[in-house]
Amino acid sequence: MRLVVIGTGYVGLVAGAGFADFGNDVVCVDVDAARVERLRRGEIPFVEPRLEELVKRNLDAGRLTFTTRIDDAVPGAEVVILAVGTPAGEDGAADLRFIDDAAAQVGRALDGFAVIVTKSTVPVGTADRIRALIAAETSHPFAVASNPEFLKEGDAVNDFMKPDRVILGVDDDRAARALRNLYSPFVRINDRIMVMDIRSAELTKYAANAMLAVRISFMNELALLAEKVGADIEKVRKGIGSDPRIGPRFLFPGPGFGGSCFPKDLRALAHTARHHGASLEVVAAAERANHRQKHVLGERIKAHFGANLAGQRVAVWGLAFKPETDDIREAPALTLIADLIAAGATVVGYDPAAMEQVRGLGLELELAPDMYAAAQGAHALALVTEWTQFRGADFRRLHAAMAEPVLFDGRNIWDPEQLRALGFQYQAIGRGPLPR
Ligand SMILES: NC(=O)c1ccc[n+]([C@@H]2O[C@H](COP(=O)([O-])OP(=O)(O)OC[C@H]3O[C@@H](n4cnc5c(N)ncnc54)[C@H](O)[C@@H]3O)[C@@H](O)[C@H]2O)c1
The missing domain is CATH 3.40.50.720 (NAD(P)-binding Rossmann-like Domain)
Incomplete structure (x- = not known):
């Protein structure tokens, strides 16, 4: 399949190289010209285990190429994946300016039917926004879809090549077929592709990150209580983690969570809830607790x-x-x-x-x-x-x-x-x- 991946950060580069490794013809696009130059030489712009060998192998095989030009890359592509950054804006809402910019450029470059898939973490309703932006730029038919990414930095290649699940948010049969075909080699042993409506797919990503962040903040607060009451949180952790309803992972207390995802995604989800007049007290509390921690x-x-x-x-x-x-x-x-x-x-x-x-x-x-x-x-x-x-x-x-x-x-x-x-x-x- 001929694919374009826009954005060569942790998500875009791992996905581009991973799809190329399964035999697809992948063009990765980034606005950062220096980054594209380095990638063409097989140099990885950040530290991520196993990524360099994956990129080099597919670069050498000619299945993976890099460019700064969306207008060169998109014509002829069957699937275009948006993997640009979605940082927190000032009010906590996700800042969608990179998404908007990339979507409009994709719209201008379309020369026939393509599926435009959002892999970036974006608020519920963003697919509709992307659809409108692209429709304003082209008269060619296209479909939009949501395919949130669940990889973890530090183990991203492994997570991408052997996903726990692949969430496909679609409202178009052609999009569903194209994305199933794209992902079926990744889930050959056990079909973990979940097809759902687009809004549920968009929300699933925030729900997953919020749940994980809540677990961490809960354990961090509990750890401080353990100190006050003379208990050992490590024993408590093992004690509760052996309950299959709870499970042992993500129960480790620490100095607070950071990274490019949890903090901004919690804020964005809380903003979405406020915007819709819904209450997400637990998420807001997890963020406050993390700030203190x-x-x-x-x-x-x-x-x-x-x-x-x-x-x-x-x-x-x-x-x-x-x-x-x-x-x-x-x-x-x-x-x-x-x-x-x-x-x-x-x-x-x-x-x-x-x-x-x-x-x-x-x-x-x-x-x-x-x-x-x-x-x-x-x-x-x-x-x-x-x-x-x-x-x-x-x-x-x-x-x-x-x-x-x-x-x-x-x-x-x-x-x-x-x-x-x-x-x-x-x-x-x-x-x-x-x-x-
Ligand atoms: N990092 C993670 O572990 C992770 C995991 C799952 C989901 N996500 C989500 O995936 C998205 C990307 O995250 P990341 O960590 O890979 O981001 P990143 O900041 O590492 O990379 C984003 C890249 O997009 C490029 N870019 C911005 N605008 C562009 C445009 N118009 N055209 C082409 N390139 C453009 C930037 O130059 C940059 O290289 C975010 O929404 C993030 O929340 C990240």
Whole structure:
């Protein structure tokens, strides 16, 4: 099938390369000319495991090409996929300007029937908006469809190639057939394609992200309660996660969620609810709780050393919003760093992948070449992102490097007893106070 994918971010590039890998002829379009140049050379503009080999293989086979021109790419395409960004606007609603711009350009470039599919996360009703924008630009027949994407950064290739489910929101038989054909090789063993109306598909994506965010915020609030009542949230987590109605995933307390999706999608869903006069109290509460949670590590460090951190050197391990990515959008580490700097601390950060992104922010932050260099001379260390290399840290070396052995484990990845036995003062989330 001949496909066009518009937007070569995490979603568009993974989808474009993934579809090409199943033998489709895919043209990926991006307005960012420098990005397109790099992609043509097989260089991936962000960190994502296995993506480089997937892109290179399909680039070499001639099934995957890159351009900046929608008007060159779209003629002759059977399916055009919109995968541009949908950031939060000022009032919390999704900012659809990239979608609008791309849709109008697609409309002008159509030369025959095509299915225009939205893979970006967009509010309910956006397909109608896209339909109107395209219809204003062309007299050719076309169909619109919704195909929300559920991949996770850090494991995006795997998620895309082996999806849990494929949601197709359609109101046109030709669109349904084309998209089923496109996805059937991905779900050969077990047909997990779900066909539904477009509005339900659009809402499903927000519902999934909101449910996951609510779970995290619930566990974060419960962890703080566990500390007050003398319970261990890790035991509670296992206790409730073994109930099949609850399940064990997404129950890990931490320093708050970040990333390019949950925060903006919660705001957009809450905005949609307000707009329609519906109440989504739980979603609004999950967002408020997350905002508070992002300050918890900073508050703890101040509770230990005093509100004025001048003269204190604090190491931060993990800057990306999650492991296996260099994405720092809304990362909890950035909130912590801002809180520490505001309190006068000297902050030194290390991340296996996100150093360049953080350097680009121009913060008052030292960046260390490795995890132990970051800890050298530090009075405290905060673990914010649970990269695997931090799990198996050499604690004797860490103890020797630090000026004071004070650890704030924002992800509960270490064993409190082991660390206390090694002479650390250790505090996790929801596992009791820091012994003094
Ligand atoms: N990142 C994720 O994990 C993820 C997962 C599921 C869904 N989503 C959703 O998918 C969408 C894309 O997310 P992302 O993280 O890939 O975004 P991104 O910001 O990484 O990439 C978007 C790309 O679109 C390009 N672009 C913008 N306007 C364009 C235009 N008119 N023509 C061509 N290219 C254009 C930008 O230059 C950029 O490269 C968002 O709606 C997001 O909510 C993201």
